[in-house]
Amino acid sequence: MKNISDKNLFVTATSLALIASILLMLFFEFRGVNALIVVHVILGSLAFVIGGIALISKKGSPLHRLTGKLFYISMTVSVSLTLLVSMMPNHVSxxxxxxxxxxxxxxxxxxxxxxxxxxxxxxxxxxxxxxxxxxxxxxxxxxxxxxxxxxxxxxxxxxxxxxxxxxxxxxxxxxxxxxxxxxxxxxxxxxxxxxxxxxxxxxxxxxxxxxxxxxxxxxxxxxxxxxxxxxxxxxxxxxxxx
Structure with a gap:
């Protein structure tokens, strides 16, 4: 992951999140907004756990850098989905x-x-x-x-x-x-x-x-x-x- 830019990671993670949402709608009959919420929760939970590891790991260590980047990507995509949901009809917040x-x-x-x-x-x-x-x-x-x-x-x-x-x-x-x-x-x-x-x-x-x-x-x-x-x-x- 050292040579992969944040931009590429974000695009990849966002694409996977949207694909997961589409799969939930197609095969599990989720409504669009519910599918986004499910993926948001999964990514947010992942960020909660990984972010905790980054928090307690030694600053500047390989573990800290790796978990920090994973936390950033998962949490950023999760929050982006939240913004999308907050503007959808009947869910404006x-x-x-x-x-x-x-x-x-x-x-x-x-x-x-x-x-x-x-x-x-x-x-x-x-x-x-x-x-x-x-x-x-x-x-x-x-x-x-x-x-x-x-x-x-x-x-x-x-x-x-x-x-x-x-x-x-x-x-x-x-x-x-x-x-x-x-x-x-x-x-x-x-x-x-x-x-x-x-x-x-x-x-x-x-x-x-x-x-x-x-x-x-x-x-x-x-x-x-x-x-x-x-x-x-x-x-x-x-x-x-x-």
């Missing part, structure tokens, strides 16, 4: 769409941050990702309050997280030397954000806790763990010394 965009922002941004250590890396796609997560978060948050006239905790919390991370990215992107030094911090924090999404999905699907606890408890622990790594990597040291 602004909350699901918002969380899907946030998850893809973490996953794609986490992988792309590996290239920040290279001076020739172009930040156009990274800026687009940041602007996209900010825009989607703002629109869905305002849509809920202004048009629906209702307050949705999920959309507000995850929207705020998306806006905060997106703004931090845009600030860092204007500091090329700074971002070159902090590529590891950005990689770890965003991949942890992506894995937190996988854990949250598992909690919600299995209804391990109840109600909003399934959504918020994994998120809180994920943010705490991200903060732990920020401190461990001395991210705040320059700011505190100035």
């Amino acid at each position: 602004p909350s699901l769409f918002q969380i899907g965009v946030l998850s893809l922002y973490f996953l794609i941004g986490g992988r792309r941050s590996l290239a920040f250590k290279r001076s020739e890396h172009q930040l156009l796609i990274d800026r687009i990702l940041a602007y996209s997560v900010i825009s989607v978060s703002l629109v869905i948050m305002l849509y809920s309050v202004v048009l629906d006239g209702e307050f949705y905790p999920l959309r507000t919390v995850f929207g705020s997280i998306g806006i905060a991370f997106g703004l931090i990215d845009l600030i860092l992107f204007n500091q090329p030397q700074n971002i070159k030094r902090k590529w590891l911090v950005l990689h770890i924090s965003k991949m942890l954000g992506g894995y937190t999404a996988a854990v949250t999905a598992f909690f919600v699907a299995q209804n391990i806790l109840s109600g909003y606890y399934n959504w918020f408890i994994p998120t809180v622990f994920g943010l705490i763990y991200i903060f732990f790594w920020l401190v461990k990597l001395k991210t705040f040291k320059p700011a505190l010394s100035t």
Whole structure:
């Protein structure tokens, strides 16, 4: 897998996911949306397990790199299917769409941050990702309050997280030397954000806790763990010394 690009892996995994969905419809009489959901759950479960291995394995080791890439591909395809389902008739879900965009922002941004250590890396796609997560978060948050006239905790919390991370990215992107030094911090924090999404999905699907606890408890622990790594990597040291 070392010489296979993320793009080729993603295309291959997506093609296999769509083929699996078609087979479910043809031979097991699944409705289209149900077939997509089944494949999404299988890939999400795989990402949950493999991502856990990547999380506890030694950073930079062959095992970490392999499981990290497998986690990225399986989770990215799984989330992409979620976005598709969230826009299908009778299954339209602004909350699901918002969380899907946030998850893809973490996953794609986490992988792309590996290239920040290279001076020739172009930040156009990274800026687009940041602007996209900010825009989607703002629109869905305002849509809920202004048009629906209702307050949705999920959309507000995850929207705020998306806006905060997106703004931090845009600030860092204007500091090329700074971002070159902090590529590891950005990689770890965003991949942890992506894995937190996988854990949250598992909690919600299995209804391990109840109600909003399934959504918020994994998120809180994920943010705490991200903060732990920020401190461990001395991210705040320059700011505190100035």
